[in-house]
Amino acid sequence: MKREEIISRYERGTHRLGKTVSLITLVLLIGAPFLIGSTLGAMPDLGAVARGFLAVGLVWTVSSVVEFLVYTPMLGSGGSYLAFITGNLINMKIPCAINARDLAGVKAGTKENEIVSTLSIAVSSLVTILVLALGVLLLQPLQPLLQSPALQPAFDQVVPALFGAMAYKYYRKNIRLAVWPLLLMSAVFILLPSLQSQTSILIIPGGGLAILLAWLWYRKGKKQ
Amino acid sequence: MTVIGQLSSPVIYLICGGIVAFVAVVCVIFAVRAWRAGKAIGMDTAVLRRVVTSSASFSVLPAVSILLGVIALSGALGIPWPWLRLSVIGALHYETQVAQGAAEQVGIHLSGSEMTAPAFVTIALLMSVCIMWGMILNLFLNKKYTGRLSRSQGGGSSFGDEAMTAMFIGLVSVYLGSYLGQWISSGSVFTFAGSALPLLTALCAAVVMAVLTAAAEKWKLRWLEDFSLALSMLAGMACAALLGAVM
Numbered sequence: 381m382k383r384e385e386i387i388s389r390y391e392r393g394t395h396r397l398g399k400t401v402s403l404i405t406l407v408l409l410i411g412a413p414f415l416i417g418s419t420l421g422a423m424p425d426l427g428a429v430a431r432g433f434l435a436v437g438l439v440w441t442v443s444s445v446v447e448f449l450v451y452t453p454m455l456g457s458g459g460s461y462l463a464f465i466t467g468n469l470i471n472m473k474i475p476c477a478i479n480a481r482d483l484a485g486v487k488a489g490t491k492e493n494e495i496v497s498t499l500s501i502a503v504s505s506l507v508t509i510l511v512l513a514l515g516v517l518l519l520q521p522l523q524p525l526l527q528s529p530a531l532q533p534a535f536d537q538v539v540p541a542l543f544g545a546m547a548y549k550y551y552r553k554n555i556r557l558a559v560w561p562l563l564l565m566s567a568v569f570i571l572l573p574s575l576q577s578q579t580s581i582l583i584i585p586g587g588g589l590a591i592l593l594a595w596l597w598y599r600k601g602k603k604q
Numbered sequence: 605m606t607v608i609g610q611l612s613s614p615v616i617y618l619i620c621g622g623i624v625a626f627v628a629v630v631c632v633i634f635a636v637r638a639w640r641a642g643k644a645i646g647m648d649t650a651v652l653r654r655v656v657t658s659s660a661s662f663s664v665l666p667a668v669s670i671l672l673g674v675i676a677l678s679g680a681l682g683i684p685w686p687w688l689r690l691s692v693i694g695a696l697h698y699e700t701q702v703a704q705g706a707a708e709q710v711g712i713h714l715s716g717s718e719m720t721a722p723a724f725v726t727i728a729l730l731m732s733v734c735i736m737w738g739m740i741l742n743l744f745l746n747k748k749y750t751g752r753l754s755r756s757q758g759g760g761s762s763f764g765d766e767a768m769t770a771m772f773i774g775l776v777s778v779y780l781g782s783y784l785g786q787w788i789s790s791g792s793v794f795t796f797a798g799s800a801l802p803l804l805t806a807l808c809a810a811v812v813m814a815v816l817t818a819a820a821e822k823w824k825l826r827w828l829e830d831f832s833l834a835l836s837m838l839a840g841m842a843c844a845a846l847l848g849a850v851m
Contacts, residue, residue: 383645390641395747397637401630402743406736408623409693413728416685419615420607422721424729428709432726436705437734440698444737448745450775454768457750462634464738465627467693470775472666478772479662479833480655488768489754495642499652500659502635507660509628509691511667512674516687519675526672533848534841537805538669541840543779544806545833548813550773557770561777569785571793579782586781587774594770598763 387491391457394498398461405465443580450583454478456494459501466505470580471539475546476504482549557597561590608716611682611724620688627692658830665837673699680707680714685728693735706730780806804847809840 417423451469452460455477463473480500486492515522525531551558565586569576610616642652670690677686677699689699706727707714714727783802790798813836820828 386641386644393637397633398746399743402739405627405692406739408626409732409736412619412623413725413732415619416616416728417725420610420721420725422725424726425710425722428726429730429733432706432709432730433733435709436702440734441737445741448738448741450771452746452749453753454771457746458634458638460746461742462631464742465630465693467695468670469695472663476659476662480659483658483830484651484655487765489764491645492647495638495647496655498634498638499655502631502638503656503659504663505631506628507663508667508670509624511664512671512687512691515671516674516683519683523675526675530849531845533801534845535669535672537802537841537844538666540783540802540805541809541837543776544809544840545813545836547776547780547806548810550769550776554769554773558773558777561774562780565777565781566784569781570789573785573789573792576782576785579778582778583775586778587771590770590774591767594766598766
């Protein structure tokens with residue numbers, strides 16, 4: 381079978397599978413509170429849900445739109461379906477897929493990248509499911525260790541440790557590109573402290589600036 | 605039986621465990637399809653194997669920190685529901701905030717002593733409703749969006765790759781900038797009263813990554829390259845534990 385045929389068949393299957401499992405997961409997640417409620421003899425207060433959505437949900441809706449627009453090009457279609465079903469994007473799935481792409485030496489936008497990204501997210505999700513299942517099984521003996529005050533700072537700083545390591549990996553090869561977004565974002569967070577809790581929204585201007593600079597240098601390089 | 609006891613009963617485990625098992629099967633299907641497609645288009649098995657090992661090793665530490673989120677929420681919501689939410693769709697930073705916001709809407713504090721069955725099911729539904737939008741967008745727009753992207757990139761033009769690298773650099777810069785801001789301007793500008801721990805942790809992990817990368821390149825240690833991210837994170841977290849004890 382020709383490469384194009386294999387890819388086209390794989391893509392069609394990915395969308396069919398992705399849509400089906402997304403829909404089933406949605407139904408399961410919305411249905412679970414009602415099912416649990418029926419065993420407890422209680423039903424959700426839909427008025428409180430609507431009020432709660434207006435109070436806390438709208439911010440997350442905007443954040444979800446940003447995440448979809450930004451992360452889907454990085455992950456490709458299969459990776460994107462799977463990452464949005466399994467969650468923990470910024471602290472796990474995105475760095476995992478980017479790291480895998482780097483190790484495999486594939487380029488964004490290629491079918492090889494789509495495959496590597498899907499494989500890495502699937503493996504990462506399975507490891508998370510396994511660790512959490514084991515953790516829940518062994519919760520009693522593990523709890524004192526995991527919640528010990530000495531280890532608390534370590535577990536609170538997983539994301540900074542992750543981004544520190546990733547920063548070195550990406551900045552060293554693109555230091556000219558990294559300087560300006562880092563300076564601008566640092567200035568924003570220093571001068572406007574209220575934005576420190578809005579990091580996910582600021583990914584758009586931070587990433588946008590980096591892409592703009594990359595585009596300008598790309599064009600300059602092409603002209604030369 | 606208390607409400608917390610009911611929320612950790614076998615039937616609730618069965619409901620939540622069933623959904624987790626479904627998602628695990630979905631992951632296996634996606635992984636097998638990707639592996640087979642990779643082989644069919646001529647990708648090297650060794651490369652695919654490296655992707656699997658590096659992704660698995662990288663994921664263990666963040667997964668343990670996610671487990672802490674399950675423990676943190678279990679006091680108020682029982683064990684199965686936080687387990688489900690953090691295994692499927694949820695995000696560590698999201699769940700606690702939304703659960704607290706949802707508890708306020710039903711007029712209680714997020715604690716086991718105040719939890720009632722109607723409050724729990726309302727909080728659980730709100731947690732699902734608030735985070736489902738990424739999945740809904742994927743359901744309706746993924747095909748159109750990725751199709752348009754692949755047409756504009758022409759099957760992987762060189763700028764498409766640079767743009768994704770730039771986007772990721774921008775993303776990392778936002779987080780590093782926020783750590784600097786948290787230290788320098790906590791509450792109001794230039795107070796230097798905030799915690800420097802996130803910034804120092806990131807610096808420590810970056811230094812260890814630099815050392816491991818140099819070692820892997822000098823001695824051509826491919827296995828070290830695969831584990832360098834996980835090891836750097838571990839070093840950063842160890843550094844945070846040490847600094848946390850003295851700061």
